[in-house]
Amino acid sequence: MKTIKRGSHDGIITLTTDFGTRDPYVASMKGVILSIAPDTTIIDITHEIEPFNVLQAAFILYRAVRWFPAETIHVAVVDPGVGSERRALAIKTNQCVLIGPDNGVLIPAAKYFGIIDVREIKKKFLDEISHTFHGRDIFAPAAANLSIGMKFEELGPTASNLRELDFGIIEWIDEELRAKILHVDRFGNLITNIPRKLYTEIASKETIMISTTRKTSKIKPAHSYFEGKPKELLILPGSGEFIEISCNKGSAAELLAVKPGDTFILRFGSSF
Amino acid sequence: MKTIKRGSHDGIITLTTDFGTRDPYVASMKGVILSIAPDTTIIDITHEIEPFNVLQAAFILYRAVRWFPAETIHVAVVDPGVGSERRALAIKTNQCVLIGPDNGVLIPAAKYFGIIDVREIKKKFLDEISHTFHGRDIFAPAAANLSIGMKFEELGPTASNLRELDFGIIEWIDEELRAKILHVDRFGNLITNIPRKLYTEIASKETIMISTTRKTSKIKPAHSYFEGKPKELLILPGSGEFIEISCNKGSAAELLAVKPGDTFILRFGSSF
């Protein structure tokens, strides 16, 4: 995809938070950004992260950032440790800048692009910094100032030993694959942590069974939802880099009685 | 309303989906659009369409599009048939361009303005097209490319025999009017499929009774909500072209125990 230089804009800033949209918090961040960088385009990735769920935010950010133009600044504020000693970070990657707390929320997105430089945000942008709302008082003004041309290095000193976060491993044990559900979307589709590149191998098996804590069921390889019959479980390559489990016009999450973070087992063979 | 030429913008693209705002899907579409057309203004019509509810999306789109400036590009993705043989469409009207699947979702809005040209989107914008997310891989890039000046005809060949969709008929039988509830809004107001131009005739009747499957009640003609007493049902000309049924500071949907798609009967006369 070719990236065309933006006209009169200062750039794009995205926001990912667990603030919801009922409270004045997101609007306050936007007001701060527009006060500093009035021509910035602000895009909401989501504000519906489950409160304090850093892993969910990391996953959503990781999935969304790759679709934005070069030089986009992504701000993620899911920050149960606000006001503690946890650091405020800015991570420069090959493609974008990521800004948020040092709790792992930025890590998968940052590693996807490749980390170039990490700074602890020490620069003070407002006269008074609250102890409970660094999204407004630190992260938003940092992003806005970068957006209008402040040098990345001015944010603060180099930071290392970042808090790590990953999406967990998958385990092959004989003809079994143990994996995890990273996300359940609005439709009840399950996004797993099984890399998409394993799809061809999995789909080539004669029979596939899926077992969760509560259910065991046959599951059919497919590429599109419409290939499934009502209440039939499908395993698909998905639209990201992880394999997905779905049900045509139904909720795979309900059928399997699972939620994000749950593990499951795929069993292959002709022995069923 | 006079439409003033936009300054440095590429134009306006609106989005109507059933994706919700918790998942990375809407943000991915916006990232794709801004990567191609960085100065575009993106407006969310709604992402809270009930999953797979094409009729609801068609209604919301139909109600919203008329308020946007000429040359706005409206993208609607409620697409249970994604990945199947259903076509991806772009419809040029006298006022705007509509982009979405060939399942009827675009039809009422398109007919409202008058259809000039319809194309099946065959042009490939991304190297890899997923089977499950054409909003991101086909519809968003088509809209963005139109927004920066791609010719409409370049999208693909002319398409005909579009999948139809309408809001149903109303039936007069003697002193009875049978009609349908198209939409229940956040306040519990019922938007019916009775044309607003019938309001004067209906309001002139001595008495009006409404019957749903579960309830029968008197209903009072009014123009504003405040004219109603608590729990009193009102019939209003509404703010669109369909007659509405409301309750002052209350939910008509709860009082009548109805939901979108339900039918009801209005009875007129002095015989009650």
Added chain:
Amino acid sequence: MKTIKRGSHDGIITLTTDFGTRDPYVASMKGVILSIAPDTTIIDITHEIEPFNVLQAAFILYRAVRWFPAETIHVAVVDPGVGSERRALAIKTNQCVLIGPDNGVLIPAAKYFGIIDVREIKKKFLDEISHTFHGRDIFAPAAANLSIGMKFEELGPTASNLRELDFGIIEWIDEELRAKILHVDRFGNLITNIPRKLYTEIASKETIMISTTRKTSKIKPAHSYFEGKPKELLILPGSGEFIEISCNKGSAAELLAVKPGDTFILRFGSSF
């Protein structure tokens, strides 16, 4: 915070409503604004105000507006009296313009900045004005026209005797402080109507007890959430000008079984 002149934009218009985001109402307002003022940046403060809850909208607006650049136009539409004799107002302050119904929703924000001029919006922007949707037919076009340079005085005649609204008083009775809960946020934090400047005095007390209708509990002064143990109630200076009551990674609203508008008592001393 320095405010930089916006490039090619007409200005910023914010929206605060109880319309939700499922219906075509918010998008219709945005379409109207962009039809008149195509280069305006539109920011949603929230559309999730509880239906008809003027006090909640007044509070959210009051909290958010201070963070926006000078000359921002704020539109608030929580308007149970739409279509009645209640006036449509525009209030010019030292910092911004506020537009909405004369039901008090604009008052706390207006007083925060200082009122310079108030007009009753009498100018007719659309050919037909509905009785039920002045957000689209009056408030949005008024804001958009101001945004592209219409003189404030052209909106209509000077208005006085505005409908008042305030956040209630707090009462000190001996060693007791009686106050009110203004807002419960997504995390269950309680925003009270106790001014932040009283925090130091309150925090200096040896012991603090909080009593609601249903619960009495000890409460600990803190600055950040992380200072609290699980299920421990905290009293914090907060990030606005009101004292807040919170629970680290938990909901103070649930622990105290309270909702917005509820009163509570703080008791101080060593007598417990």
